[in-house]
Amino acid sequence: MNDIQTSKTLFNAGDLIMEQGTIGDCAYIIESGEVEIFIDHPDGTEQKIATRGEGTIIGEMALIDQKRRTASVRALKICSLIKITETEFQQRLSTSDSIVEMITKVILNRYRDTISRIEVFGEGKTFPPAEEAERQLTQSGKAVEHLKTANEFKHAIKNKELELYYQPIIDLETKNIKGFEALMRWNHPEKGFMPPNLFIPIAEDSGLILEATDWAIEEACNALSRMKAAVDHLHNSAFMSVNFTAIDMLHPDFLSKLKAISQKTNVIPSNIKIEMTERLLMNNPEKVKAMLNACRDEGFHIAIDDFGTGYSSLSYLHHYPISSIKIDRSFVVQMTRDKSALNLVKGIINLAKSLDMSLIAEGVEEDHEEALLLKSNCEMAQGYKYSRPLPEPQLIEFLKTYQN
Ligand code: C2E
Ligand code: CA
Ligand code: CA
Numbered sequence: 001m002n003d004i005q006t007s008k009t010l011f012n013a014g015d016l017i018m019e020q021g022t023i024g025d026c027a028y029i030i031e032s033g034e035v036e037i038f039i040d041h042p043d044g045t046e047q048k049i050a051t052r053g054e055g056t057i058i059g060e061m062a063l064i065d066q067k068r069r070t071a072s073v074r075a076l077k078i079c080s081l082i083k084i085t086e087t088e089f090q091q092r093l094s095t096s097d098s099i100v101e102m103i104t105k106v107i108l109n110r111y112r113d114t115i116s117r118i119e120v121f122g123e124g125k126t127f128p129p130a131e132e133a134e135r136q137l138t139q140s141g142k143a144v145e146h147l148k149t150a151n152e153f154k155h156a157i158k159n160k161e162l163e164l165y166y167q168p169i170i171d172l173e174t175k176n177i178k179g180f181e182a183l184m185r186w187n188h189p190e191k192g193f194m195p196p197n198l199f200i201p202i203a204e205d206s207g208l209i210l211e212a213t214d215w216a217i218e219e220a221c222n223a224l225s226r227m228k229a230a231v232d233h234l235h236n237s238a239f240m241s242v243n244f245t246a247i248d249m250l251h252p253d254f255l256s257k258l259k260a261i262s263q264k265t266n267v268i269p270s271n272i273k274i275e276m277t278e279r280l281l282m283n284n285p286e287k288v289k290a291m292l293n294a295c296r297d298e299g300f301h302i303a304i305d306d307f308g309t310g311y312s313s314l315s316y317l318h319h320y321p322i323s324s325i326k327i328d329r330s331f332v333v334q335m336t337r338d339k340s341a342l343n344l345v346k347g348i349i350n351l352a353k354s355l356d357m358s359l360i361a362e363g364v365e366e367d368h369e370e371a372l373l374l375k376s377n378c379e380m381a382q383g384y385k386y387s388r389p390l391p392e393p394q395l396i397e398f399l400k401t402y403q404n
Contacts, residue, residue: 009083011075017058018073024062025086030054033079037071051076063089064108070115097205102143109133150206152188153199157215161187164219165389166227168399169241169360169382172374175404179239179273180227181382182220183389184212204245213248214257221265221272223392231399241273241303246280250287255294262300269299273324276302278310281320289320296321303360307348314351325352327378329363336369346376353377 009028011017018024020040030052037050037058049071052058058073063086093101113130138144156162166180186194203209224240248254262269274295281288281304292302303324304317308331317325327348334341352359361373364383373381387398 009081011079011081013075013077015075015079016072017075017079017081018069018071020070020072021068023066024059024069025066027057027059027063027084027089028081029057029084031080031082033081034076035073035079036076037073039071061108061112062086064093064104065112067112070112098141098143098146102138102141105137106134109137146202146205149199149202150208153186153203153206153208153212156186156188157211159189161189162212162215163187163391164216164223165391166220166223166395167382167389168387168395169380170386172361172370172378172381177234177238177399177402178380179241179271180220180224180395181241181275181389182216182223182243184216184243200245204247207247209245209247210251213242213244214261217242217258217261217272218265221261221267224267224271225265226392227396227399230396233402234399237271239271239273239301240267241275243275243305246276246283249274249276249280249291250284254291255298258295258300259298270301273301273303275305275326277305278307281316282310285316285319292321306362308344314348317351317357318355322355322357324358324360324380326360326362329383332361332363332369332373332383336366336372342372342376345373345378349376349378 011033017028017035032054034051034053035058036048037052038046038048040046059069061067062069063084066086093104109130113133163185164182165185166182168177169179169181170176171178184196184200186196186199188194200209203212220240220242224238228234228236228238251257258272258274259269262272295302301323302321303326304322305326306328307325309328325348327345331341331345331348335345336342349359358380359378360380360382361369361378362382364370364373364381364385366385369383370381370385387395390398
């Protein structure tokens with residue numbers, strides 16, 4: 001995110017910087033100089049309430065709500081001020097965590113309420129109902145729903161509400177099953193089936209993803225062994241792909257936990273594929289590189305998920321020990337309609353091949369998508385055309401009758 005754009009403003013001694021009662025649209029950081037803050041009383045008198053100097057901030061309440069200034073500010077010396085506009089701050093707040101946004105607004109609401117209570121103290125007047133404003137603040141954003149879901153997710157693992165579905169990944173040429181991707185499902189006791197795009201980001205924000213991922217790798221590895229035991233034609237080299245978030249992968253125990261699960265479940269590291277997004281590489285290049293090298297040294301395979309959606313350059317790929325690239329479904333769809341998208345996919349495939357990486361096309365639904373991918377030398381595919389993600393028992397049935 002860009003830094004808040006700032007502009008410097010100079011005020012001379014005696015200049016009024018902010019006026020009580022006007023709608024504020026900015027705050028200032030005092031870079032140098034000194035100001036006084038005062039309240040204008042109805043009888044025309046001024047009451048000084050504070051002075052502020054270098055390094056402090058004035059007018060910050062206007063950044064959070066669009067109410068009137070509660071005091072005036074005047075320069076006592078020449079002041080150089082750095083402006084933060086309300087528009088810039090609001091943009092930041094609205095794209096920040098919904099809980100941060102809610103709490104920030106509630107704190108300001110409480111503060112304003114306290115000021116109005118002090119003002120009317122002893123005068124027998126009524127004051128604005130802070131409680132109602134607070135209720136509106138907590139109900140208007142996504143924070144409460146988010147917190148509730150995070151709280152419920154805590155119990156989901158313990159209560160066995162999480163389940164893994166598996167989607168086969170096939171060899172485009174031979175149609176043999178090469179492996180599976182484990183995809184998490186949450187059977188919520190009241191809301192029913194919850195899609196991962198809804199609960200994974202919440203599990204990430206709350207840190208609960210760590211526990212869920214630990215459960216998922218172990219369960220997926222055990223399922224792979226069970227599937228190999230149940231289905232004769234499933235090759236010993238069939239792999240299990242598991243999705244990992246940045247929180248999982250940047251955790252100091254990531255590799256040691258992965259190794260321990262591989263040993264415990266008797267699934268060799270080369271049959272475990274770590275799926276991660278390119279965004280994680282771009283945001284933490286050096287840290288991730290060291291960690292991926294360590295994973296590769298232990299024999300684990302690494303796949304870049306949703307490739308092409310992260311605005312990254314292909315050129316960085318050779319810096320990392322990546323074994324597969326997963327071409328995002330959006331490219332698979334576009335390439336059948338648009339020649340330049342097809343050329344892009346061909347470019348990705350050729351580059352990946354030259355770097356000795358395998359390719360998996362995601363979300364293949366149609367025969368003509370498959371045909372184009374085959375013609376472009378893509379090796380593997382996954383999608384509804386072959387199978388939707390299935391729970392283990394259904395997948396075993398599917399595999400038993402599967403014909404290439
Ligand atoms: P993803 O890793 O890109 O997973 C592929 C998604 O595409 C899955 O959605 C899958 O059901 C869907 N898909 C597969 N074939 C087709 C097709 O032919 N057409 C269409 N339209 N879709 C297809 P799903 O299961 O809803 O998962 C969504 C995302 O949630 C995943 O995207 C992944 O980012 C995340 N996710 C799922 N399970 C886990 C997990 O265990 N851990 C983590 N960290 N993330 C997970
Ligand atoms: Ca994936
Ligand atoms: Ca994907």
